[in-house]
Amino acid sequence: MACNHCVVRELNFQIKAHGELNLRVLPEVIHHLSRSYTIHKVEGNVITIKEAGVRDFLDFCNDHMESEQVEFRIDDQTWRPLSELPTVLDMEWIDEVITKGLVICYFQPIVNVREEIFAYELLSRFKKEDGSLIYPNEIFAAARNRGRLYALDRLCRMTAVKYAAPLNKKTFINFIPTSIYAPEFCLRSTVELANQLGVDPSLFVFEVVETEKVDDLAHLKAILTYYKDRGFEYALDDVGEGFSTIEMLLELKPHYMKLDMKYVQGVSSDPNKQKIAKQFLEKALEIQSVPLAEGVEFREDFEWLKQSGYQLFQGYLFGKPDPIPKQ
Known part of the structure; x- marks a missing residue:
């Protein structure tokens, strides 16, 4: 409910x-x-x-x-x-998108050092009744404007859980912390659905996005504790960008740390990016957080990150988001 x-x-x-x-x-x-x-x-x-x-x-x-x-x-x-x-x-059309559940999920693979698929990130895509897609930034702007962010975020989470159930693989699911006002109410239906579908909760990784809008760290911690206490894992996205700092990383101690793509792309030839990538890697390992590099597009960057100690990788080099999961 x-x-x-x-x-x-x-x-x-x-x-x-x-x-x-x-x-x-x-x-x-x-x-x-x-x-x-x-x-x-x-x-x-x-x-x-x-x-x-x-x-x-x-x-x-x-x-x-x-x-x-x-x-x-x-x-x-x-x-x-x-x-x-x-x-x-x-922007009243956003109400119809939510009430009719006009959302689907695309799958983007996350691979290990051997380029084997370790997990998928599920990315919400929205469609009109004629089947044409609506850009996510347009959808979320409309939801914010009309005060529908709570409802839209819930729809995305619930849909992603349904798409994840048949995979029997780890799945990363985004959530916006500012759209959850009380985890015991807002997240209960998500947890109940996962239980009803019989999915091992440890296969779900809830990914914190839009940390720049978080002005209440205690509230975010309460959300993550709610997930963790029920057997789910969580990740911190875009680490190194905006408010996803080393301090935030050490404070939240996520199961997975996703290094922002601006420090990934071109890292093999940029000493400054290498320095930052290593700093976040060291801190992640210090708190037993699995280091994941996102936005990997070039093999030379992948090789450098792999040799440096990064364990998981995501990006166009391994697969674009697609309606059918890559095997």
Whole structure:
């Protein structure tokens, strides 16, 4: 069963009015919207409107109010200028993607030093009803704008678990820590599904992505502890980039450390990249984290990383993401 944050329900928009003219007109707005039953709540200069009435409000605002002195937000998001609201409304298509489960998974192999497949990373791909694909960055931008990130991340995790079940191999599954507000609620359905499918939890590696948006390390640790206590493993992605620093690595002690591709590509001939790659390798081994190099495209880089002590590798040299797992 999904938590409330992960269910796609009709959005409520909070509208905040400023300025003498807007405050004078506000009672008229409230009266008009009340007749169509789209007002949810009124608190001073803040009104909460159901999505069904938001376009009506926008029309009224453009005709009778100073729209530059009006803000909106969804749930507990930050306040935004009203000029951004039409974009949010136009992204309503993301709701259909989630409710209809229009997501599939592509498989990218992760290999060992002998170039044998050790695991697959499952990468979400999204499709329209006509079958055409939607780019992930477009999907996640829409989900953030409409407050659907919780629901989208859950859909991706659940879909990946289903795709992983028949493989009987380790599978790396991405998750966005900021989309999980309470692991005991948000992750319960993911764990239950894995158990229902009879998959050994140690075959799942949940991969922390977008660490640059994590401002609560204790919360992230709670999520990882929840996974670990139930037999799952976890990885830290893009190590060396942004907030995925040596300090973060030592703090989280992941089962797998994924060196960011900017230190992988060209490492065989770049002394600076070699120095950084070795630093992260040493720290990973120090905390018994398996070092994995991602974004490997050239054999000379693979050979250098292998000789240096990296144990796992991922990149186009070994296989691109594909709807059918490479054998």
